[in-house]
Amino acid sequence: MHGIELRDARVHYGPLEALHGITLAAPAAALTVLLGRNGAGRTTVLRALAGTVPLSAGTVVRDGRDITRRPAHERAAQGLCFVPDRAAVFSSLTVAENLNLAARDNAPALDTYPELRPLLSHRAGTLSGGEQRMLALSRAVLSKATVILVDEPTQGMSPSTATRTYALLQSLDACVVLAEQRLPPGLRKGAGRTTIVHELRRGEIVFSGEAAELSPARSRYAPE
Secondary structure: OOEEEEEEEEEEEOOEEEEEEEEEEEEOOOEEEEEOOOOOOHHHHHHHHHOOOOOOEEEEEEOOEEOOOOOHHHHHHOOEEEEOOOOOOOOOOEHHHHHHHHOOOOHHHHHHOHHHHHHOOOEHHHOOHHHHHHHHHHHHHHOOOOEEEEEOOOOOOOHHHHHHHHHHHHHOOOEEEEEEOOOOHHHHOOOOOOEEEEEEEOOEEEEEEEHHHOOOOOOOOOOO
C-alpha cells in the first residue's frame, strides 16, 4: 500500500518500553491522526516513522518497502518531513532564511500564513509559539515532502489560525500524520479527505478507524 506503516514496532528508552509491538498504517490518501494524552506514545510513533529513534523490534514500511534501517537523513532526502513539537525552526536564522532553506519561492507560505510577511526579517527564535508553528509548517509545505509528520501542529495558534491550518493539512498532496491530544472538531466530519484515527494508551493501540467512528464514549480524549 502507499503511505507509511509501523509493523509490530517496539521502542525502548533505556529499560522502559515506550511502544509495545504496535501495528498501524497511515495511508497516503487519508489524513492520519494519532490520539492520546502525553506519555501515550504518539510522539514516539512519529519519531519511529521519521527515524529519529530506533526500533528495538518490528519494521517501518513506506510505500511497501522496508525502510527500518534507513537513517533519518536518508528518509528526509527521500521526501519525509518531520515537524516536532519543539525546536522545529532554526531559531538563530530569520524567518526569510528559514523559508529559503525549504524553497527559493516562499510566496505559497506567505499566502497561507500572511502573518509571517511582516516578520520576514525577524529571527525565528523571537517569534511566539504560534508563529513558530506557522513557520515550521510553512517550511514543510514548501519542501513538497510526500510524507509529513507533525507533532501538535496548532500548538499556540489562535482558533481561527488553527482552523486554517487543519484545512491546509487536509488539502496537501502528501501522506500526512498528526499527533494530537484531542481530535479537532473539523477533522471528525470534515469535508476534506478521510481522516483515520489511531488512539494510543501506554504504548498500545486501543482504537483504529475512521474519525467519524470515534465516539466520546470510546475515547475520553475526543471532544464531547
